[in-house]
Amino acid sequence: xxxxxxxxxxxxxxxxxxxxxFVLKDFQDEDVNFIDLNDFNMPVxxxxxxxxxxxxxxxxxxxxxxxxxxxxxxxxxxxxSYSAAFKNVFDWASRINVKVFxxxxxxxxSTSPGGYGGGNVMNTAKTFFPQxxxxxxxxxxxxxxxxxxxxxxxxxxxxxxxxxxxxIENFKIQIKNS
Numbered sequence: 001x002x003x004x005x006x007x008x009x010x011x012x013x014x015x016x017x018x019x020x021x022f023v024l025k026d027f028q029d030e031d032v033n034f035i036d037l038n039d040f041n042m043p044v045x046x047x048x049x050x051x052x053x054x055x056x057x058x059x060x061x062x063x064x065x066x067x068x069x070x071x072x073x074x075x076x077x078x079x080x081s082y083s084a085a086f087k088n089v090f091d092w093a094s095r096i097n098v099k100v101f102x103x104x105x106x107x108x109x110s111t112s113p114g115g116y117g118g119g120n121v122m123n124t125a126k127t128f129f130p131q132x133x134x135x136x137x138x139x140x141x142x143x144x145x146x147x148x149x150x151x152x153x154x155x156x157x158x159x160x161x162x163x164x165x166x167x168i169e170n171f172k173i174q175i176k177n178s
Contacts, residue, residue: 008086
């Protein structure tokens with residue numbers, strides 16, 4: 001099984017990256033391609049730039065999705081929506097292939113310092129990603145990251161940890177049966 005993993009953030013201290021890294025501990029027997037959106041830096045999408053051609057980075061992002069069997073991502077929430085960095089990668093990629101996620105099963109997550117845990121971006125993505133061929137199998141939102149997550153131990157809130165572990169196991173079962 002080949003897993004593509006990423007955080008929807010370019011921050012060097014991304015809490016969403018930390019959440020993805022924690023979840024990937026449950027996929028140690030799989031081939032994991034953990035990409036960094038910083039490696040997909042492109043000009044801000046515009047139709048004028050599109051007329052000049054597509055950046056190689058957009059093609060590389062789509063190729064990474066094409067080569068995987070499943071996707072694990074955690075979206076950063078900026079002003080109740082996607083981060084500008086993720087949205088830009090998504091915009092470029094969607095102009096090359098509207099089925100950006102290529103019907104790959106996805107574990108979709110979000111976290112934030114606040115009590116809603118990135119719930120706004122999560123709710124948008126749950127509705128929006130399937131329109132771009134994401135097969136969202138399960139979702140998880142971690143509220144109050146700094147209270148519920150330790151960089152050494154991961155999720156430290158017992159109820160949230162149990163919920164996440166159940167979702168990971170459910171995701172594993174679903175992708176093995178795909």
